[in-house]
Amino acid sequence: MSKPSTLGGACIIASVCVGAGMLGLPSAGAGAWTLWTVLAISVTMVMMTLSGWLLLEALKHYDFKVSFNTITKDVLKSKVNAINNLSLYFVGGILLYAYISSSGMIFGGIFDINAKLASVLFVIASSVFVLHSTRAVDRISVLLIIFMAISFIIGISGLATNIQLPTLLDSIDSQTSLSPYALAILPVALTSFGYHHSVSTMRDYYRDENRAKNAILGGTLIALTFYVIWVVCIFGNLPRTQFGPIVAAGGSVDALMTALGSVVSSNSVKQALNIFSIAAVVSSFIGVGLGVFDYLADFFGFEDTKQGRFKTWAVTFIPPLVFSLFAPFGFVAAIGLAGAAATIWTCIIPALLAKKLRQRQPEQQGFVVPGGNVTIYAVIIFGVLTACFHLLAMADVLPIFQG
Numbered sequence: 001m002s003k004p005s006t007l008g009g010a011c012i013i014a015s016v017c018v019g020a021g022m023l024g025l026p027s028a029g030a031g032a033w034t035l036w037t038v039l040a041i042s043v044t045m046v047m048m049t050l051s052g053w054l055l056l057e058a059l060k061h062y063d064f065k066v067s068f069n070t071i072t073k074d075v076l077k078s079k080v081n082a083i084n085n086l087s088l089y090f091v092g093g094i095l096l097y098a099y100i101s102s103s104g105m106i107f108g109g110i111f112d113i114n115a116k117l118a119s120v121l122f123v124i125a126s127s128v129f130v131l132h133s134t135r136a137v138d139r140i141s142v143l144l145i146i147f148m149a150i151s152f153i154i155g156i157s158g159l160a161t162n163i164q165l166p167t168l169l170d171s172i173d174s175q176t177s178l179s180p181y182a183l184a185i186l187p188v189a190l191t192s193f194g195y196h197h198s199v200s201t202m203r204d205y206y207r208d209e210n211r212a213k214n215a216i217l218g219g220t221l222i223a224l225t226f227y228v229i230w231v232v233c234i235f236g237n238l239p240r241t242q243f244g245p246i247v248a249a250g251g252s253v254d255a256l257m258t259a260l261g262s263v264v265s266s267n268s269v270k271q272a273l274n275i276f277s278i279a280a281v282v283s284s285f286i287g288v289g290l291g292v293f294d295y296l297a298d299f300f301g302f303e304d305t306k307q308g309r310f311k312t313w314a315v316t317f318i319p320p321l322v323f324s325l326f327a328p329f330g331f332v333a334a335i336g337l338a339g340a341a342a343t344i345w346t347c348i349i350p351a352l353l354a355k356k357l358r359q360r361q362p363e364q365q366g367f368v369v370p371g372g373n374v375t376i377y378a379v380i381i382f383g384v385l386t387a388c389f390h391l392l393a394m395a396d397v398l399p400i401f402q403g
């Protein structure tokens with residue numbers, strides 16, 4: 001059998017990364033604008049790659065099939081593992097919540113119905129695939145990814161040819177200092193580079209840490225490339241001053257698309273961007289939904305029968321739906337909150353695992369992340385600060401861009 005290619009694994013990691021975070025980046029970065037946003041996402045990419053590598057290094061002491069859950073329980077004990085699991089579930093739940101809220105607004109607008117009714121109909125229609133089987137999700141995902149790829153290319157090339165340098169660099173409004181806004185991007189950027197539940201899958205896929213390491217780096221590099229193109233194309237077309245209504249709408253995807261629609265003259269580019277955003281929301285909803293579904297089925301011990309799957313469906317989708325109907329609080333805020341929680345299992349726990357295992361076995365063989373303890377502390381500090389930035393932004397302590 002031929003060995004799996006590094007590029008294949010890199011694409012898997014990139015497709016796990018690309019999702020809600022990417023859709024939230026333009027609104028989260030509007031305050032800091034192009035240069036600071038690109039800097040913030042680049043720093044995040046480096047830290048999130050290192051944290052994935054630290055998890056990989058920790059896993060090398062175990063069997064290829066060993067998962068995140070098992071290693072955390074073994075090295076850091078049950079209490080920390082419970083926190084790890086809780087934050088994993090929380091991130092899945094809040095991402096579903098964000099998708100349900102934005103799909104309600106998108107489809108409510110398209111079909112001219114109430115957004116809440118649209119959310120309910122969206123959940124029923126899309127979660128059917130998850131309820132049916134992983135195979136159904138696999139099929140529909142391929143279709144959605146084809147739609148996404150084509151519409152992304154058309155939409156982005158339409159935007160790219162229309163980039164205005166003064167808009168991109170915000171040189172008209174050079175008086176305002178943009179740097180204080182850069183901190184608020186980090187939680188959303190952290191979400192956009194979250195892939196860490198797939199690290200053990202990658203290791204088992206290659207059965208070689210060094211190749212898995214390259215696939216992870218390749219994946220985060222592909223994601224970074226997408227994000228930079230995405231942000232530059234949007235910031236080069238939509239002036240910073242026009243982000244006011246988008247920020248006021250909580251950075252929702254449909255508000256972003258409406259604003260883009262007003263500055264893009266080509267109808268086909270407008271349509272392509274709309275199709276892209278819908279396909280991105282639906283595919284991420286189904287992808288994250290399947291992850292949470294499998295996780296909860298295992299957690300509650302629900303069987304893989306019709307009745308069992310229905311129970312799992314209910315615990316997976318009803319809580320985020322109910323929250324989005326009764327407590328809507330904005331897309332970007334939800335994505336940032338996901339980042340603040342994800343930092344636990346994407347930065348802090350991987351660094352602690354590697355640290356503990358380096359102490360346990362000072363004579364290290366095989367894959368070791370470069371930089372010694374400096375890398376470990378840098379990842380932990382980055383993770384803690386990112387969570388703090390989100391909490392500070394929520395408490396109105398960090399400057400928030402209002403447009």
Ligand SMILES: N[C@@H](Cc1ccccc1)C(=O)O
Nearest residue numbers: 017019020021191192194195
């Ligand atoms: N990166 C994913 C979400 C995610 C976060 C954390 C871990 C795994 C996945 C997205 O932006 O949609």
